[in-house]
Every structure is written in structure tokens, then in C-alpha cells.
Amino acid sequence: MSRRTEIDDSKPQPPQNDDVADDDSSPAQQDEPHDQEKIRKRDYIDLPSHPYIMKILNKQGDQIVLFADKVLKFTGSGKMKCRFLLITDFAVYIVDPDTDSLKRRIALAAVEKICLSELTDNFLAVIIPTEYDLLIASSRKNEIISAFVEAYELEVIPSNRFQYNAASDLVKEIEFEEVEGGVKTRILRK
Template identity: 80%
Template sequence: MSGRVQIDDSKNDDVPKDESSPVQHDEPEEKLRKRDYIDIFSHPNLMRLLNKQGDQIVLFADKVLKFTGSGKMKYRFLMITDFAIYIIDPETDSLKRRIALAAVEKICVSELTDNFLAVIIPTEYDLLIASARKNEIITAFVEAYEPEVVSSNRFEYNAASDLVKEIEFEEVEGGVKTRILRK
């Protein structure tokens, strides 16, 4: 269970205690916080949100760039628990989207050294994000649910319910060129 954060309400007095699901640490705190780059214990609203949803183990938490259907980029907190993916507005700690891990079909990544990954969700629109911690995100997904991970330098994703986009990666001198095209 390395790299997991178990939610312990005793760490934050602002979060109401839920006696029906007591959570206890079974590993040292520094080990539990290995992939918590936003310090979720310092965000009472995030703790309340996770407790309300019933999630108790956070496998990954960090700030990422999320791409909207219109092509805009927005900073969001990405949290992966043992049951769901959370997309949260970091300015307000408000939930923007919760995706059950069971709804995830696959994760698409390029074969190159870029920061992009797409979470493919057949029942709704997909999630395209960029993070310097792409490999840690994939590891957290695999630990939680073992989705198929597909590597390709070109793949499609549903940017919105009625909008399919294609993302293309090309190795160029000094890095990777990324193009997002409308289909």
C-alpha cells in the first residue's frame, strides 16, 4: 500500500467526524503522504468532500492542467482514490467532476517524454490533463483499478459529449511537439 494516503479525521479538527467509518493509519504518515503534493490534510473542504463520498484512501493528489472541450487550460487538483477520480477547483476547493474508476476504460499516453495523458470514459466525456508527474498518476491508476494503458503517438478522445479531438505527438529537436486537432 505504499504511496497511499489514508484519511484520518483526527488530523483536522474542522472536519466533522464520521463514527460509521473510522479510519486508522497502518503505516507511518510520511509513507502515506508519498504522492500527496497538495497536502490534503490542510484543505478541510477536500477532507469533507472525500468523507462525504466515502473515499478513505488517496493514492495521488496534485495540481494539474486540465484541458476543456473548447481548448482552454485550467489548473485543477487531481485526486485519485481507491474508488474515484476527483477534479477540484484549487481556488475554492469545490468539486468540478467525480469519475468512478469503474467507468474508466483506458488511459492513453504518448510514447514520448511529454506530460499529457487522457482518461477514456465511454459513458461520458473524456479527461485530458498534463502533469510533470504523469508516471505517478499512471501508477496510482494501476494500483487502484488496473485500467488498460495504451501508448501511441496519436489517439482520439471525446473532449465534450459531441466533440471528438485527436492529439498528436511528434519528436522534434529539443522536445516534443503536441497538436490537438478537431475531428
């Protein structure tokens, strides 16, 4: 069964008894009324409850959301910021949940690959050769990777050391090392 969400800007219909989710972490939603196929989605922020995000997606013309959740985004200076990450069938969106504003939209065609460690940590880097890269942390790393691959057949590179462009003129290297009790992560300037 497909795990995606269709955005419908028509008036919401009252829920039917058979629209009940299998579990609370992955609610079901109906697709177009004509085919009545149920679609499971990776929507952990309840997109319909965020009208400003729906407006952004509708304005950009994105119709299918493959993933939506809060993540930690790392800035070029090394600060961590809470952001909404949305992956559609055409783009990646970074939205500030505090100001309800779109911070970044990255076309999937611009993404070259995804880098992540081989260990059980939450980090992944989205490598975008024409811009600066995106380093994020999420406990749903595997679901993010699945959404990327489903949307755009991206190359996924597992490595315990890789470089990324933290800003247009700043290259950093991230290293992962297994230590007693977990994973040690170091981010170094190159």
C-alpha cells in the same frame, strides 16, 4: 512499501519524532493507530491543509488517496485550467483550487483506459466511454499512471496519436511528434 494515504476524520495527533519524512516531496503519515505502519503517499498538495477537499472525500466515503497534485486540465474548447487531481481507491476527483469546489467525480469503474504518448511529454487522457474524457498535463504523469493501475488495474495505451471525447459531442485527436529540442503536440478536431 505502499504509497497511499488513509483519511482519518478523528482529531489529529501531535507528530512523533519517528514520523519524519524521507524527503520533502513525499511526506510520511501514520496509518490507523492499531497497526502503526507508516504509509508513503503521493500527496503534493498537503491534503490536510485543504479542509474542503477532506470534507468532499469524507462525504463520498473515500478513505484512501493514492495521488493528489495540481494538473492542467484541458476543456472542450481547448482552454487550460489549473485543477487538483485526486485519485482514490474508488474515484477520480477534479477540484477547482480557486473556488474550493468539486468540478467532477469519476468512478474508477467507469474508466476504460488511459492513453498517453510514447514520448517524454506530460499529457495523458483518461478515457470514460459513458461520459466525456479527461485530458490533463502533469510533470508527474508516471506517478498518475501508477496510482491508476494500483487502484484499478487499468489498461494503459501508449501511442503518439489517439482520439478522445473532449465534450459529449466533440471528438478530438491528439498527435505527438518528436522535434529538435522537445515534443510537438497538436490537438485537432475530428
